Amino acid sequence: MSDSTDKVCRDCGEVKSASEFWRRAGSPDGLAYYCKPCFKVRNLGTRRKRSEREGRQERRFIPRQETPEGMKFCLDCETVKPLDDFPRNRNTGDGRTTYCKPCHNARGLESRVRLHGSTRHYHLTRRYGLGSAEVAAMIDAQMGVCAICLTPGPEHVDHDHKTGRVRAILCFNCNGGLGQFKDRPDLLRRGADYLEGNVWKPTLVAPGVYRLPS
CATH class of the missing domain: 3.30.60 (Wheat Germ Agglutinin (Isolectin 2); domain 1)
Incomplete structure (x- = not known):
């Protein structure tokens, strides 16, 4: 449609040029039914009703500003x-x-x-499929202590990285420690032996040939 074509706005009833209307592919003339100022008023009214319905504070209209490139x-x-x-x-x-x-x-x-009550509940359900109430129930079942070191107040959900199965609720240090040991029981056992004084060393079986501990 030519920008010189005039059109009557359904809201204000004024005759305006086509450039005063937004494009609308679904209308017969390819233009919106309302001029740009009336369309803006309608849009603000729609946002206000949606905010009231969702219990949100209405955001006031702020005209866009011309900004430098970048x-x-x-x-x-x-x-x-x-x-x-x-x-x-x-x-x-x-x-x-x-x-x-x-x-x-x-x-x-x-x-x-x-939407979710808290960010913790949102992240728990998104990552582990458990809500905050279910995690709290698991902590109660553990008597309120970490499943490894028995420190009170565990908060971190521990899960099997291969299967995704949630195992228990741990404290920050125990949960991080399992990650540092790559969730490998053999490394944890070697670490325990090391702390008890049993240092694992390679055995010389031939010149330049060593056998590592199993």
Whole structure:
């Protein structure tokens, strides 16, 4: 459609040029039913209703600003920042998210708390398939202590990295220690022997030939 074609806005009733309407492939003339100012008002009303329905605070409308090349305006903190300060998003025109990294993270935290009750519950269900209530029940079954060193207050879920099966709830040190020993019982046994004074050394069986301990 030519930009010189006039059209009547269904909301304000004014006759305006086609350039005052957004493109809309589904309409007969290829233009939106409402002019850009009226469309903006309708869009704000829709966001306000959605915020009220979801119990969120309404975000006031902030007009986009012209920014230098390589920079972008964050709608939350209202600051112009370099593109590298915005997370990547291949679905947007500039390949970056609408909000800078701190604001993006804050929005993600708010969503996780609102939808899942806490970030801990969100991560537990996402990674281990267990909710915070199930983890608390496992800790109670362990009498409130680490399954290895018996230190009170374990918080870290230990799982088999091959099968994904959750084994127990450990303290930070024991959980990290298993990881350092690569979850290998043979290395843990050798470590225990070493601490007890049984140092494993290779045996000379021929000139230049050594036999390692089994």
